[in-house]
Amino acid sequence: MNIQYNIQLKPYNSFRTQAHAKLFCEPESVAELSDILKKYPDEKKLVLGGGFNLFFTKDFDGLIIHPAMKGFNIWYEDTNLIEIEVSASTNWDDFVEFCVDNHYAGIENLSLIPSTVGAAPVQNIGAYGTEVKEVITLVRTVDIRTGEPKDFTNKMCYFEYRDSFFKRTGNHIITSVVFRLKKLFTYKEKYIDLTNELKNNKYPTLREVRDAIVRIRTRKMPDYDTLPNAGSFFKNPYLTYEQKEKLIRLLPNATIHHVNENCFKTSSAFLIDKAGYKNKRSGMVGTYEHHSLIIVNYGTEQGKDIVNFMEQIQHTVHSQFNIWLEPEVRVY
Numbered sequence: 001m002n003i004q005y006n007i008q009l010k011p012y013n014s015f016r017t018q019a020h021a022k023l024f025c026e027p028e029s030v031a032e033l034s035d036i037l038k039k040y041p042d043e044k045k046l047v048l049g050g051g052f053n054l055f056f057t058k059d060f061d062g063l064i065i066h067p068a069m070k071g072f073n074i075w076y077e078d079t080n081l082i083e084i085e086v087s088a089s090t091n092w093d094d095f096v097e098f099c100v101d102n103h104y105a106g107i108e109n110l111s112l113i114p115s116t117v118g119a120a121p122v123q124n125i126g127a128y129g130t131e132v133k134e135v136i137t138l139v140r141t142v143d144i145r146t147g148e149p150k151d152f153t154n155k156m157c158y159f160e161y162r163d164s165f166f167k168r169t170g171n172h173i174i175t176s177v178v179f180r181l182k183k184l185f186t187y188k189e190k191y192i193d194l195t196n197e198l199k200n201n202k203y204p205t206l207r208e209v210r211d212a213i214v215r216i217r218t219r220k221m222p223d224y225d226t227l228p229n230a231g232s233f234f235k236n237p238y239l240t241y242e243q244k245e246k247l248i249r250l251l252p253n254a255t256i257h258h259v260n261e262n263c264f265k266t267s268s269a270f271l272i273d274k275a276g277y278k279n280k281r282s283g284m285v286g287t288y289e290h291h292s293l294i295i296v297n298y299g300t301e302q303g304k305d306i307v308n309f310m311e312q313i314q315h316t317v318h319s320q321f322n323i324w325l326e327p328e329v330r331v332y
């Protein structure tokens, strides 16, 4: 298989920061991937999907693996459900469109999330009250250390909010994912924006739900081709009881979600706004005018500029509200 040298990574990350990879490969099958891993046991490695959730601050002195396996397989089908195995490099939204076209329900709320199928389980992509973990039955991988295949059942993936076993360990390359989707669709109200967009149509079709989400996202999200970004930059923070009480004293109208007795969640976007970072720009980096959680790149190629802006936000929010915002986006 073809190994490329000294590859420019700017086209491979949606923040469009520049860096070079010493080695770069695009395995088209599990066998090719295993071979390459066995051939380069000592190189540092990074798996790269669409690059929509990461950016580079320096050259990568190792091997970048950009999975290129394509296609899908139907594993099981009856009148109520279908199980489909989908290859890692498949564009996520093409898969959602395929499902909606064929009346397979379960991922329509995840329409237009920029992702490859292989990356979807890594941070358990989610939107509009749905997370991808709800429809995954199996994740098929190759161990990055040995080149040996290993399958993970849903339980073995330890999915959490924007997190999974794969994100925490980074030891497995996802080669395909098996999804279980329903053939019968009944709309469940989960999200106020979506209900409004559907104009209180209580029985929308799968297609109507997808179209509504595509319209909302197109209005709310910056286009990464014209304004490079990586979507929501920070995770929404979890708070202890004490942090929650302190926050309410400082910001009485803060949104608080009760997770359990000593665990609460609040909105990063709200904290960023209150810390004075609403539509704020510093040099070539800033927060998006319609959504403070999205950091946008106005023209720098240097990942360090984005890191500096990220740290400014973290320190300001921390000094004002005693809450540390963790990035959702990966920095390399």
Ligand SMILES: Cc1cc2nc3c(=O)[nH]c(=O)nc-3n(C[C@H](O)[C@H](O)[C@H](O)COP(=O)(O)OP(=O)(O)OC[C@H]3O[C@@H](n4cnc5c(N)ncnc54)[C@H](O)[C@@H]3O)c2cc1C
Binding pocket: 014, 046, 047, 048, 049, 050, 051, 052, 053, 054, 067, 088, 113, 114, 115, 116, 117, 118, 119, 120, 122, 123, 124, 125, 126, 127, 166, 172, 173, 174, 175, 221, 222, 224, 229, 230, 231, 232, 330
């Ligand atoms: C405009 C915009 C909107 C977004 N909206 C949302 C949203 O609503 N909800 C949401 O959850 N996310 C959202 N995101 C984030 C992004 O869409 C997801 O994180 C997506 O899964 C990234 O996919 P990717 O293929 O680009 O992965 P990459 O960014 O290339 O990689 C992300 C991580 O996954 C690892 N990885 C990638 N592929 C594999 C693989 N095959 N095997 C093992 N590890 C792998 C990488 O090493 C890296 O650590 C948004 C991003 C943008 C730019």
